[in-house]
Amino acid sequence: MSPDTSPSAPGSQPMVKALGLVKTYKAEGVEAKAVRGVDLHVEPGEFVSVTGPSGAGKSTLLHLLGGLDRPDSGRIWLDGRQVDSLSEARWAVLRRRSIGIVFQFFNLVSNLTVADNIELPALLAGKSPRQARTSCEELLTELSLEAKRRSMPSELSGGEQQRVALARALVNHPRLLLADEPTGSLDSKGSREVMRLLSRFHQRGQTILLVTHDARVASTADRVISFFDGQVVDDAVLGGPEHVPSSVADILKLRD
């Protein structure tokens, strides 16, 4: 652990802090500079989206923050703890306890029921079967999946599968939720449902970092970071002082 020297509010650590992150992939001798020097701060309770075109490096950034990939250089702190030099095994523990992740493709275990999929990470984190069952039941209710607890993933719609994936990611009450294109394979109804749920968890204090190429999805967050070519080009708080509240009326203005 290294002391945090950044000028953040006294007594509060950023949930995510990254400095100088760089990641270059080499495939068949060709270099892809996926992340080219990124600094990032996310405060506890924030809902931040990272948006930009396909290939901008959004998923790479999220993978670095979740320890699914290692930066070439740069440092990462999660909840005040420096994590960039953790071992693979330590990262696995961290992801189990403190970081929930959802992806575009739901990655559910196909031969386990919905309830078992949700309970599995709780059991892996060392909860008793009874505790795991209780947390699972709470989430099933929360996500309107009670009737599906004994279904297999293949029997569910995409939107339902993503809700199960969300429950699985949240079952250990992670400090940070990472989401990579969570609506990317859903229809508009499924997307709306998943975004509504993310907003609801955010309102209860969940810190969320979402990456998406979809501006409509990105605008659900309180803060939108625009990402291009491996770099942050803009970082905007929505609903802030620059915001013009009459915009809705402006867009739909009927002429006299």
Next chain:
Amino acid sequence: MRLALLVLLSRGPAHGYELKQALERLMGAAYPQPNIGQVYVTLSRLENAHLIDGEDVAQSSRPNKRIYRLTEAGREAVAGWFEEPVEPKLRDDFFMKLALAHETGAADQIALINKHRRYCLNAMRDLSKLAAAEDRDHRISQLMIEGAMLHLQADLDWLERCQEELE
């Protein structure tokens, strides 16, 4: 609002307040609530232009109310309006700024793009909230909001293209 009031009157005579309510019902939350004063002013202009006729009707305990009906000229104006082609929203004042900033360097084009993106994202957020707050079954209102969101989505995608090309 001129045409909206004329078309509503093609259904039959009505007074100002009824027309205001009909507009509200039709448009729902997607549309800023029409102001009753604005409705009356517009009606009197339409009357002066002989597109509608007004007639005072006595009410027992209240002031007279004025009932309006469409004239023949008004009917033609309505038919003409539906006949007119509608220009899709293609002209973009932002593009003018960007093109001139690019050409002359009078403003920073990337800063312009970022500022416009923020504006669009904020508008998008407002529309999402509006859609969530509005009655799901109000189809006209929901469709208007969705249309506006799709326009913004296209603007934002296009801003990405501008950024890729100009940076």
